[in-house]
Amino acid sequence: xxxxxxxxxxxxxxxxxAAVGGAVWAAVVRDSVNNHAAxxxxxxxxxxxxxxxxxxxxxxxxxxxxxxxxxLAGGNDALNTLVPIAGSPNGAYHDLRPTLALxxxxxxxxxxxxxxxxxxxxxxxxxxDESKMAIAAGVGIAGQSRSHFKAxxxxxxxxxxxTQTGWLGRWLDASLDAERNGVDDPLRAIALGGxxxxxxxSNSTATVVRNPSSFQLRTxxxxxxxxxxxxxxxxxxxxxxxPTLASAQQAIPITVDAxxxxxxxxxxxxxxxxEEGNQAGSSEVSTLLQAAxxxxxxxxxxxxxxxxxxxxxxxxxxxxRHSVLWSExxxxxxxxFARLEASGNRDRVTVLTTSEFGRRAAENGSGGTDHGxxxxxxxxGSDLQSQQIRGALDLSSLRNGDLxxxxxxxxxxxxxxxxxxxxxHVSASVGEDVETLPFFSRP
Amino acid sequence: xxxxxxxxxxxxxxxxxxxxxxxxxxxxxxxxxxTSAFIDALTQPDAVGIAAEASPWVDFEYVDPAGDNKSxxxxxxxxxxxxxxxxxxxxxxxxNSLAWFWHDHFAVSxxxxxxxxxxxxxxxxxxxxxxxxxxxxxxxxxxxxxxLVFLDGATSTGDAPNENYGRELLELYxxxxxxxxxDDVVAAARALTGWVVRRRxxxxxxxxxxxHDDSPQTLLGVSGVHDVDSTVEAACGHQACxxxxxxxxxxxxxxxxxxxxxxxxxxxxxNSGLDIxxxxxxxxxxxxxxxxxxxxxxxxxxxxxxxxxxxxxxxxRSRLAMLRNMGQVPGQPPNVGGFPGSxxxxxxxxTAARFSSANEISxxxxxxxxxxxxxxxxxxxxxxxxxxxxxxxxxxxxxALGALSTSASRRPGEAALGVALASPDLxxx
Numbered sequence: 001x002x003x004x005x006x007x008x009x010x011x012x013x014x015x016x017x018a019a020v021g022g023a024v025w026a027a028v029v030r031d032s033v034n035n036h037a038a039x040x041x042x043x044x045x046x047x048x049x050x051x052x053x054x055x056x057x058x059x060x061x062x063x064x065x066x067x068x069x070x071x072l073a074g075g076n077d078a079l080n081t082l083v084p085i086a087g088s089p090n091g092a093y094h095d096l097r098p099t100l101a102l103x104x105x106x107x108x109x110x111x112x113x114x115x116x117x118x119x120x121x122x123x124x125x126x127x128x129d130e131s132k133m134a135i136a137a138g139v140g141i142a143g144q145s146r147s148h149f150k151a152x153x154x155x156x157x158x159x160x161x162x163t164q165t166g167w168l169g170r171w172l173d174a175s176l177d178a179e180r181n182g183v184d185d186p187l188r189a190i191a192l193g194g195x196x197x198x199x200x201x202s203n204s205t206a207t208v209v210r211n212p213s214s215f216q217l218r219t220x221x222x223x224x225x226x227x228x229x230x231x232x233x234x235x236x237x238x239x240x241x242x243p244t245l246a247s248a249q250q251a252i253p254i255t256v257d258a259x260x261x262x263x264x265x266x267x268x269x270x271x272x273x274x275e276e277g278n279q280a281g282s283s284e285v286s287t288l289l290q291a292a293x294x295x296x297x298x299x300x301x302x303x304x305x306x307x308x309x310x311x312x313x314x315x316x317x318x319x320x321r322h323s324v325l326w327s328e329x330x331x332x333x334x335x336x337f338a339r340l341e342a343s344g345n346r347d348r349v350t351v352l353t354t355s356e357f358g359r360r361a362a363e364n365g366s367g368g369t370d371h372g373x374x375x376x377x378x379x380x381g382s383d384l385q386s387q388q389i390r391g392a393l394d395l396s397s398l399r400n401g402d403l404x405x406x407x408x409x410x411x412x413x414x415x416x417x418x419x420x421x422x423x424x425h426v427s428a429s430v431g432e433d434v435e436t437l438p439f440f441s442r443p
Numbered sequence: 444x445x446x447x448x449x450x451x452x453x454x455x456x457x458x459x460x461x462x463x464x465x466x467x468x469x470x471x472x473x474x475x476x477x478t479s480a481f482i483d484a485l486t487q488p489d490a491v492g493i494a495a496e497a498s499p500w501v502d503f504e505y506v507d508p509a510g511d512n513k514s515x516x517x518x519x520x521x522x523x524x525x526x527x528x529x530x531x532x533x534x535x536x537x538x539n540s541l542a543w544f545w546h547d548h549f550a551v552s553x554x555x556x557x558x559x560x561x562x563x564x565x566x567x568x569x570x571x572x573x574x575x576x577x578x579x580x581x582x583x584x585x586x587x588x589x590x591l592v593f594l595d596g597a598t599s600t601g602d603a604p605n606e607n608y609g610r611e612l613l614e615l616y617x618x619x620x621x622x623x624x625x626d627d628v629v630a631a632a633r634a635l636t637g638w639v640v641r642r643r644x645x646x647x648x649x650x651x652x653x654x655h656d657d658s659p660q661t662l663l664g665v666s667g668v669h670d671v672d673s674t675v676e677a678a679c680g681h682q683a684c685x686x687x688x689x690x691x692x693x694x695x696x697x698x699x700x701x702x703x704x705x706x707x708x709x710x711x712x713x714n715s716g717l718d719i720x721x722x723x724x725x726x727x728x729x730x731x732x733x734x735x736x737x738x739x740x741x742x743x744x745x746x747x748x749x750x751x752x753x754x755x756x757x758x759x760r761s762r763l764a765m766l767r768n769m770g771q772v773p774g775q776p777p778n779v780g781g782f783p784g785s786x787x788x789x790x791x792x793x794t795a796a797r798f799s800s801a802n803e804i805s806x807x808x809x810x811x812x813x814x815x816x817x818x819x820x821x822x823x824x825x826x827x828x829x830x831x832x833x834x835x836x837x838x839x840x841x842x843a844l845g846a847l848s849t850s851a852s853r854r855p856g857e858a859a860l861g862v863a864l865a866s867p868d869l870x871x872x
Contacts, residue, residue: 073778146610146628147620149780196790208790214768215792218799220806222858224851231851231858232798234843235866244698244737245837248789248867255794310778315595315607365603366595371610400625 066296067420068351069168069306070289071195072329074313075148077369078358078376078393078403080322081121082137083107086114092395096362100318100369112387120326123334124380131386134439136412138374138391140405144357146371148313151356156197158410158430167413167429168304169201174428175421176204179303186254187261187300192288194308205250207258212291215262217255229256265294285309286332293339296349303420312355316366333380350381352416354409358393360401373402377412383419383442390437408434415439453478453731455831459872460696460738461485461727462536464748467813467829478731485537486724498570499529500563518559519774524759526566526773530747541723542570543743544695548616549584550776556589561646562774565589577688577717578679581616585671586638588646594779597640601656604632611779612678613663622683623663630660631678634669685713689722696726697735698785704734739785740872742769742793746800749864752830753808753815761803768796788870801864805857818863819856821845826860830869840866 083102084090094101107116108125117125127133141154158167165173172189176182189199189206199206209215217232219225233256236249288307295302309329314321333351340346358375374393391407398404414436417426426436447453451474458465458473462485465473473481483491500522508515533539546569553562565587572580584590590608591597599605609632613623637655641647659668665677678684686709693700693708708725715721729735740748746765750757757765766772770793776782787793808815817826823844827835836844843866844859852858863869 145620146625147614148778149614150620191790208787208792210770210787210790210792211768215795216799217795218802219858220799220802220861222802222806222851222853222861224848224858227848227851228802228858228862231843231847231862232865234846235837235840235862235868238839240837240839240867242737242871244739245867245871247786248739248870249839251789251791251794252867255791255798258791259795313779315605316598363603364605365600366598366605368595368605370606 064299064301064303064348065420066302066349067168067304067416068289068292068349069195069198069304070285070329070333070351070353071306071308072312072325072353072355073152073194073308073310074355075151075357075359075371076312076355076375077314077318077322078137078372078374079361079395080318081118081326081376082135082389082393083116083118084114084393084395085109085116089114089393089395096395098363099367100363110387110389113389115389118323118326120323121330123327123330127337127380128387131384132380132382134379134384134387135389136377136379136391136407136409136437136439137389137393138358138403138406139377139409139412140357140374140407141409142405144373144405146357146373146402148356148371152197155354155356155409156200158413164200165202166198166200167410168198168306169204169206171417171421171425171429172199172204172206172304173201174425175303178422178425185301187257187302189304189306190258190292190295190302191306191308192291193284194310195306196308198306199304205254207254207261209258209262209291212262212266213287215259215266217259232256261295261298261300262291265291265298283328283332285328286335289332289336290339293336293343293345296340296345297343314359314368315364315370316368318363318368337380347382350379350383350416350419352412353378358403361395361398361403362401373399374405374407375403377409379412379416379439381419381440383440385439385441388439390439407437411435411437412439447731447733449833450474450478451833454481455833456730457481457485457727459740459744459748459831460730461540461723463530463533463540463744464751465831466751466754470828470831470833482724482727482731485727486720488535488538493534496529496533496535498563498567499525500567503559503563505560519553520759520763522553522559522563523763523773527743527747527762530743531750537723537727538570538574541719542566542573544692545569545573545580546773547695547776547781548691549590550615550779550781551589551593552776553774555593558592558642558646561589561592566774574720574723575718577712577719578675580719581612581679582671582675584616585612585635585675586648588640588648591638591640591648592646596635596638599632599636599638600654601633601636601658604629604636604656606632608632609635612674615779617678617687618663618681618683619687622681622687626661627663630662630669631674633658633660634662634674635671638671679717685709685717688712688717689726692722692726693729693735697730698738699736700729700734704729738872739788740870741782741785741788742766742771742797743773744872745769745788745797745870746804748831748869749801749804753804753860753864754812755804755807756809757804757807761807765796765800765803769793769800770796797870798861798865802858802861804864805861806853808857808860810854815854815856815860817856818860819854821859823863826863827868830863832868836863836866836868840868 084093106119109116110128144154145151156166157163184205186205186207191208196208219228236252239246239249292305292307311325355375358372359369360372364370393403410430411434414426414430414434417429418436419440454473551565556562568583572583594608595605596608606628610628614620633656637651639649639651657668662669663677663681689708689712690705711725712722771782814829824835847859
């Protein structure tokens with residue numbers, strides 16, 4: 001019978017380092033989580049610490065910075081998220097949105113600005129006063145489409161030109177040598193619920209977990225679960241010559257590792273999910289962000305986490321829907337930072353939000369807004385300059401009824417990547433000529 | 444290129460891509476009859492004497508849940524169960540496969556269209572109109588109650604048009620994102636105003652001329668006062684439409700294919716006057732001719748294939764939980780673009796859920812199942828054949844099955860059958 005150890009040795013000879021690197025990581029994770037010496041059977045010496053692997057790749061310490069990309073898919077309505085409260089824009093805002101415009105009681109004023117946040121953002125509004133929130137307004141990609149899919153492509157690529165790789169994927173590739181001696185590790189970038197397209201890379205594999213709460217390897221009461229999982233792993237090696245079959249094979253060790261990681265960061269997978277959905281009081285975004293916090297705390301060298309949720313395509317009935325969406329996001333983020341604060345990891349993390357476009361300045365006849373132009377990005381973290389909104393939602397120069405794009409998204413990406421790692425790796429992601437917006441006080 | 448050396452391989456290929464799999468013995472029968480007989484049965488079931496089938500939901504009785512969420516969920520479960528049961532038992536699998544293709548294409552979600560009779564009417568429309576005239580299909584969907592609610596046509600008025608449906612009609616349903624302008628989106632939205640859904644009247648669709656925008660518009664180069672018919676004609680008559688639909692259908696059934704193959708399919712579709720079954724047959728025939736690539740199976744076809752191969756009897760709750768965990772629930776496409784691309788099904792969530800589902804399916808497989816017997820007797824070639832891989836398992840899977848101790852199973856063959864179902868071989872269609 002094939003053991004996991006012999007599987008890994010076999011895979012190492014044929015499949016290259018990708019699968020092995022990942023599976024070795026699982027052993028490290030398991031050890032640090034469960035402290036079961038008997039489980040150290042993945043070709044590791046029993047004295048293994050969490051500082052090196054058998055491949056010699058340096059293991060990131062739990063001091064590494066982590067960028068969390070939070071995707072609000074569907075096109076978040078910028079104008080009802082960051083609301084003009086003073087001067088002429090305010091009058092235009094109410095004229096354009098007779099039923100959707102928020103009044104003072106429905107917003108939270110942002111100190112030293114002429115803007116306010118939608119009241120649903122109350123749980124995270126204090127971050128503004130603590131200088132832990134910054135905003136890019138009127139942000140987008142030059143010439144971006146009003147099509148969801150074309151606009152998303154541009155946001156993921158980080159450019160208007162078509163590309164097979166995502167902006168985070170190119171950063172993972174560029175930093176692979178310096179950070180990991182060139183050894184791929186699928187746990188370095190983890191997508192939770194969505195956002196995986198930004199992680200597409202040439203030499204770096206990402207782990208994609210759609211729903212961490214139902215993420216398990218079950219063997220339906222058979223006699224020997226380990227033997228069955230071993231056999232499942234064994235179907236991945238030797239790699240077939242056909243690339244489609246090979247890609248299906250390579251998914252297996254990545255999955256087994258990811259299950260090991262996630263089982264340690266999700267408290268009780270069985271309790272967390274029922275057929276009807278998540279338990280009351282726990283929104284999807286909250287569940288995903290809690291899993292992200294768990295991964296950060298685990299200190300397994302994850303550098304990038306994407307979290308994706310849907311629902312921002314508010315063509316109709318926007319007042320109620322937008323409010324619920326942002327309540328869930330704000331509560332999720334508040335809980336995320338509270339947990340990281342308690343575990344001493346808060347300063348390691350920056351959250352950057354994305355959404356493929358802003359919405360039309362004027363409301364439509366359905367109590368909603370159609371696809372538009374310039375949008376919003378939030379940054380949340382401990383190293384931000386105080387109280388800054390860069391760019392603007394400029395109602396005085398609408399283009400075809402859309403807010404203009406006054407800030408390029410890649411220049412926001414560049415700021416986040418400067419904070420995340422070696423500045424030398426930024427241009428590989430966003431290009432040579434992109435300005436880095438000075439959002440951070442401690443780059 | 445697919446390597447299809449024998450008739451058996453060709454039949455198995457068609458059954459995997461277009462036929463929702465085959466039950467044990469059926470591969471023998473169809474192989475004896477030959478590939479062209481199988482294509483005829485798939486694409487012209489009436490002509491070869493296959494009986495018409497009732498709607499999967501013919502026995503569904505809607506009871507107003509009146510705020511009772513449990514009863515609402517139970518009815519939704521029943522609708523999905525009828526659908527999955529029909530896919531596993533239909534004698535007209537390609538017609539149902541095309542309906543599934545259109546479900547992915549139009550992506551109407553029961554989470555938005557929160558009224559089951561309207562969702563069922565929509566799905567029946569895809570079954571009934573999904574094999575004939577494409578123009579008629581688009582016309583019917585455009586004024587279908589579920590679609591009018593799904594993409595907000597029902598609240599779009601001449602005074603304040605809602606662009607949601609107008610945009611997706613052009614971008615996703617007929618011509619593709621590079622073939623229209625923003626002005627066309629506005630023109631389409633204005634042209635399609637005036638339709639309402641009377642929710643208190645069983646979601647009856649009505650046309651209210653007073654809500655329609657009668658101002659002249661230019662839509663895809665056609666000027667005048669537009670209505671539904673002229674809008675649908677302009678979109679379906681656009682030169683990009685046949686190629687857009689042919690490309691999408693070819694990718695759905697065959698994976699990436701050469702541009703020259705798409706051009707041929709597009710010409711066939713255009714010359715037929717946009718007849719869907721003509722295009723469907725041409726797609727299958729070019730697949731048999733070796734065009735196309737191995738494909739990652741989405742969770743729904745993977746599950747139906749496994750159910751047919753094993754004969755497993757899976758309770759409705761388990762079936763739906765499997766599909767939810769694998770990430771593809773019928774009636775619930777995640778967004779207006781439909782179900783995600785095939786790489787999603789190799790993500791870790793889908794891979795883990797497929798493994799867990801495979802083991803559960805094996806546990807629920809009856810003792811006399813041909814697949815379970817083959818697994819218990821370690822007849823791997825026989826097991827692969829029942830699973831529609833007549834050329835056998837890959838070397839890796841053969842080694843893995845061979846190394847799996849019989850003592851791992853609670854019942855002889857159960858563990859091996861689970862591993863086989865989850866293996867890369869059966870994920871690749």
